[in-house]
Every structure is written in structure tokens, then in C-alpha cells.
Amino acid sequence: MSLDHLPRHQGGADALARLLGQALLAGSWQPGEVFPRELDLCQHFDVSRNQVRNALASLTATGLIERTAGRGTRVCQISDWHLLDPLMSEWLAGLEAPDPKLVREIFAFRYSAEPVVASLAANAAVAADIAAIEQAFDGMRDTASAQQAARHVEYDLAFHEAIYRASHNMVWRQMGHLLRPSIMALIQHSQHSVATLDDSLVRHGRVLAAIREGQPQTAERTAREVLKRTAIDLGIVAEEADTLPSNEC
Amino acid sequence: MSLDHLPRHQGGADALARLLGQALLAGSWQPGEVFPRELDLCQHFDVSRNQVRNALASLTATGLIERTAGRGTRVCQISDWHLLDPLMSEWLAGLEAPDPKLVREIFAFRYSAEPVVASLAANAAVAADIAAIEQAFDGMRDTASAQQAARHVEYDLAFHEAIYRASHNMVWRQMGHLLRPSIMALIQHSQHSVATLDDSLVRHGRVLAAIREGQPQTAERTAREVLKRTAIDLGIVAEEADTLPSNEC
């Protein structure tokens, strides 16, 4: 694959890294394929070699490419990608049409992890944490219409992230980055009818209540109910089934 | 804090990044404090500005420092560190005496997450996965003596990582990086008497059996038993109590 169809004018090395990173995430190059050389990138984007090297360094850090002197640059296997890198989450969230397999993979993680996080939050949340969750919930409620989908998902995001933070654990908190690509994908599948939005809201409210009242087991159960709703909205499961999405490849 | 007591001769930019990263992780600079300037680092380590800049770029990517033109370089808050970055795990694992608070934080994560992972593995593991776990377990059994502690922890590590892989989920698999710093810390607290090693081995064996026989609930319960043992060996809880380590700060 060549880079003919990539837009030219950029802001800086970060913008270039995002452009190339998103192209890689979108599958413009196959794993194992050779990536364009530095000088070709310089010429195509009309930037200095410095900027290209900085951008490629970011791509290397996220595990998207692998570089060796004399050999060149190769595209890494999908299994080597550093999905937990904040840069990666940002690029992924900005994609028009992220790989459905990747969305499913991230969601499967959330489905197994988030009930535990909600349970931890119910144990550890203090007043400020609960206030943050409540504020996000209010925002979701006030934007529960198809016209305000963009603002709604932002509040949705804030709701879940606040729960991760309320777990009061550094590692879980950092994992909140994964929420953005997962929840942004909801915009694509805009099956957000009034009915589903309302159902989703009710389920979110139950998690909030469980955390506020410090009931870990209820929080765990209701969080799972939220994710079942989300799985439908993401198009991962067809209808409300009681079976969770399996992890078989 | 100055950099007077840091060793001089290095291998390359990666080695310099590790050196500085580990110094930051060890708390040689306080959060918010200004970090030495590029030219001072060049002079002290007798390397080119290029190498220094590459090393500092790695530190920036891991969230350890923050750089702004004209202002300088500052050390970030601990809460901003990218614990999930593989580089960070590697640096942490190589530390002589990692921050006990950090070890505890990572362990608290494992305590809540690993039972779920074991449960997923019991559902998703195929023959190759089980073989990998078994092989690691055999290695643990054959090195269950205080003299072979170094080799033992490697097998211990392989055991848990194999379980993460057996979950057949990209995100969980990547999180296996966190195991190394957590398990390497076991070497410091070498309370590895024959009795505790044996107890640990028995508990690991129960997890293996549950995964092999595809029993998620048993895997979840036995994985938690393994971690209770580990919590004692890490010095996180004093004695065998039925209460889990809480997440309060």
C-alpha cells in the first residue's frame, strides 16, 4: 500500500503521527508489510526528516511499527499493538470507522472488567466521586435525544470514567482511556431511538444508586445490565439475550 | 534534587531513558520539581543532545515528565504516570526497591482483576493455552527452593501471564506486563520458606486444574486464594485474614 491518498498539509509531528497512526489502525497497511521510508514521507508531506522521525518514534512506542537500521520499517501484528497507550486510544477514538473486531475486543474487556470496577467504586467512593458520577448522569439525562447525540456520549463517557476514578486505584483509573474509543463507536451505530436512550438512562441510574449507597454486589449486577444495553447499541449482540458476548476468536 | 549520584557511562538513548526513568520512579525528584536541563544532562553523561532528547521523549511518553518550550522540564504527579506502558513496567521491574505504595496499588488491581481473568481463561483456553500454564507450573514445582528463587519467580511470572493470554482478549493480554513488577517485588520480601512455597504451589495447582477442566467459578475462587498467599509474601497483609486489601488511600 502506498500513501498516495493521504492528505498532505499537517500541523506538526504530533499531527503527522496521528495521521499515520490512524491510517495504520484503519488497515491501510497489512501487518508485516514494509512501511514507506523516511525520505519518501518527507517528500510526500513536505516536512523535515526530524518531524518524520519524531512521528515514527511515536508509532514505534505504540507498537504499530517496528524499525531496524538497514532493514527498514515494518508494520507490526495487531496483537502487538499497545492498546493501553493513551495515544492509541485517542487515535482510535478519532477514527471514522474503527475495525469492528477491535471494538468488539475492547468491549469484551469492558464487559468483564467494568462490573468489578463498579463494585470497587461502591466500596471506595467518597462524596466527590459520587458528585462527579451524578453530574455526568444529569448531563446524560438532559441530552437524551437523538439531536444531541454528540453531547450525550460525552456525558456517557464522563459517567463511566468517573466510576473508574472512584475505584481509587491508579491502574483502573488509567484504564479509563479505553472508554473513549469504545463509547465513541456508539455514534456510528446511531440506533439511538427514544426508547433505547431511556432504557440506557434507567440502567445507568441504577449503577449510580448502588454506588451512592455503597452496595458493591448491586453495583456489579447493574453495571453488567448497562453493558448488555451497550452491547445491543454497538451492534455486538442482536437482541437482548442473557448470554454474554463470548471471547472466542 | 541534582543528578550528582547517578552513574555516568551509558549504552545508548534507551539505557539513558531507563536510568533516568528508574531514578524518577525511585523518587529522586519530587513531583512538580524542575528536571535538569538538556545541556546539563549532555555534560553530565557525556552524550550528545540527540541522545538526551530521545531519552526525554521516552520519559514524556510515559508521563513521567512534562516539557514546554521556554519553560523547561517538570516532573509529573504520580497519578499521571502511565503505569500500563510496557516501558514503565520494565523500568519498575528492574528497580531494587520499588515504592511500596506503588507495589500495593498494582497488587490491589491484580487482586480485583485476576480472578476475572482466570474465569475468562477457564472459558476460553484451548489445548495450547493449558499446555503453557502447565509448563510454567512444572517449572515452579521444580524450582521450589529458596536457592532458586530467581528462576522460580520467572516461572511464577510465566504462569500468570499464560493465564492472561488464555483469556483470548487483546486488552487483558497486554495487561500481563503489570505482572513483572508485581512478581519481581516478591524477591525482595524473601520470606520464601519451604512451607510458604509449598502452600503457594498447591494454590497455583488448583487454578490450573480449574482452567483445565473449564470451571470458571472455581478458577475465580482459586485465583483469589493464590493472591491471598501472594499478599502475605509481599508483606501487604500480615497474616492470613479473610479480608481483602482495601483500596482506601
Next chain:
DNA sequence: GCTTGTCAAAATGTCAGACATTTAATAGGC
């Protein structure tokens, strides 16, 4: 006295060119 504008210093960011090193392919000798 307070504000404001300008200047200078110090730090990081960027550029361009030459050179070093590594890798892989290729041609030649035997």
C-alpha cells in the same frame, strides 16, 4: 503607585547536512 511595553535571557523545539552503522543483495573468485 500601577500599568504597560519592550527587551533580554534561558529553555525547549526545529532544521539541514554530513556521516556512521546495519542489513541485504549481488558479483566474483575459487
Next chain:
DNA sequence: GCCTATTAAATGTCTGACATTTTGACAAGC
């Protein structure tokens, strides 16, 4: 046919100069 030396091509590194951003000092003006 196999081994070796050479060459080409790619990434890695060094160096010096310059650009940009931030901060503080200082002086002019109201």
C-alpha cells in the same frame, strides 16, 4: 556450488546554527 568482498539502501547519530516560547526585569508613561 559455496564463500567472501563489495555495494546499495535504509535507519541511526552527530553537530552547529537558528526559531520559538516563556519568564522576569526594567523603564516609560499615566
